[in-house]
């Protein structure tokens with residue numbers, strides 16, 4: 001059975017919790033060759049989330065209420081009807097238990113009604129991250145290496161497309 005995950009939008013006062021998640025997941029920041037953001041940087045980033053109507057950052061808790069990850073995504077970006085996942089992060093000691101896959105399935109279900117396509121960006125030379133998205137059915141779409149690569153999955157016509165098809169049948 002898929003693990004249960006609860007999604008909660010992060011409020012600016014929860015910066016310490018998000019920061020602790022980053023501290024508990026050092027391998028990802030090592031892989032990117034950078035340092036773990038400090039608390040001030042996390043606080044500033046959360047303020048930019050509040051000011052960007054397209055950007056959403058959610059904490060992920062398991063059935064016991066433990067913080068196991070975060071997901072950072074944009075709606076209607078880059079095009080209307082697209083959803084772009086900028087970072088899915090599962091706490092290092094919780095990886096490889098199927099949580100990442102459950103999060104992706106839940107997001108796909110939640111956004112299917114208003115979303116035509118989901119994109120995922122993978123920063124740097126992150127082979128495991130790329131393999132993860134391919135396993136979820138996402139296809140390599142855009143090569144912007146060495147900075148990032150993009151993966152995408154079509155979910156079907158958005159409601160707007162469907163209305164257009166109905167009013168202009170072939």
Ligand SMILES: CC(C)(COP(=O)(O)OP(=O)(O)OC[C@H]1O[C@@H](n2cnc3c(N)ncnc32)[C@H](O)[C@@H]1OP(=O)(O)O)[C@@H](O)C(=O)NCCC(=O)NCCS
Nearest residue numbers: 028086087088089090095096097098099100101122129132
């Ligand atoms: C990539 C990432 C999100 C995947 O999350 P995850 O929870 O580990 O993903 P899953 O458990 O669903 O699947 C990943 C692995 O677990 C294995 N797995 C899944 N369910 C399993 C289970 N029940 N038992 C054993 N292994 C399992 C998969 O085969 C896969 O193996 P691999 O990564 O060694 O190839 C996570 O590794 C992560 O946070 N990485 C750092 C950030 C990152 O790179 N994000 C991706 C770019 S946005």
